[in-house]
Amino acid sequence: MPELPEVETIAKDLRKMIAGLTIAEVKVDYGKIVGTDLAGFAPSLTGRTIGDVGRIGKWLKMDLDSGFTLLAHLKMTGQFVLEEKPGALASQWPAHARVGFKLVGEGVEKTLFYLDIRKFGRLRVFDQESLTNYLDFLALGPDPLNLNSDRFHKIITSKKGRLKQILLDQTLVSGLGNIYADESLFAASLSPNRTTDSLTKLETAHLLAKIQAILTEAIEFRGSTVENYRALDGPGSFQDRHQVYGKSGKPCPKCGQILVKIRIGGRGTVHCPACQT
Ligand SMILES: [Zn+2]
Structure with missing residues (x-):
């Protein structure tokens, strides 16, 4: 599932490649992705010009000139692909395409x-009021890139549980998933099994610094292409820099002991039992 760096990369690509274009036509091949208001989806987008594209947690946010906003969550296997050849909406669609948007600009289609x-992905259109209500309903926690260590410590220790599980809770901190939680815990030498009430301020400050450094580096490398993630302008390469994710049974890059995969809250978690305490 795309996490913060992957969604950030897709947002950047969309901003570069489609901001300023107008949505001329929308076709939906699989209604569940656009939600209950299937009849209202295309009309609410048609004729609108795309403004800024950003990210809230793992959600993509596309602003439209009408004041409406398109939110997209890619879940497990969602992907945006841009076809530069005119007439693609009326031609054979790419495999697994569920929704198509014809975009036009000056001499461009x-x-x-x-x-x-x-x-499993979701695309939803909101006016300003319904967007506020929906974001209230999602109750996403702050972005880890915008947190300071005091606030992070308060958030992380506000809920009892194992550290790995708490990091994945989008209502506490939004944007982290399995890859970056495992990589950050390894970098901070903290066991994913630690209970949050055992963490000192020094430990959480160290963890936040590692989370921010890893996310920033992963954005520079366009995210991690494992399974099918690929942004519009090409795949990521941060997977080549993973230290533990997907590496159970291999030697720990710090101490050489074998990395172990356990399950925490139903999620596979790779760690080094020697380095991470
Ligand atoms: Zn180790």
Whole structure:
């Protein structure tokens, strides 16, 4: 599932490649992705010009000139692909394309396809009021890149549980998933099994510094391409820098002991029992 660096990369690519274009036509091939208001989805977007594209946690946020906002969550296998050849919306769609947007500008016609193999992704259009209500409902925690160590310590220790599970709770901190939680805990030498009430301020400050450094570096490398993630302008390469994620049974890069995979809250977690305490 795309996490903060992957969604940030997709947002950057979308901003570069489609901001300023107008949505001329929308076709939906699989209604569940656009929610209950299938009939209202295309009309609420058609004729609107795309403004800024950003990110809230793992959600993509596309502003439209009408004051409306398109939110997209890619879940397991969602992907945006841009077809530069005119007429693509009316031609054969790419495999697993579920929604298509014909975009036009001065002398330009492109088609943005939303692809989703497993079809868990979500695209939703909101006016300003319903966007506020929906974000209240999601109750996303702050972005880890915008946190200071005092606030992070308060948030992390506000809920009892194992550290790994707490880091994945999007209502506490939004944007981290399995890859960056495992990598950050390894970098901070903290066991994913630690209970949050045992953490000192020094430990949480160290962890936040590692989370921020890893996320920033991962954004520079366009995210991690494991399974099917790929941004519009190409895949990521941060997977080549992973220290522990996907490496159970291999030697720890710090101490040489074998990395072990355990399950915490139903999620596979790779760690070094010797280094991470
Ligand atoms: Zn180790």
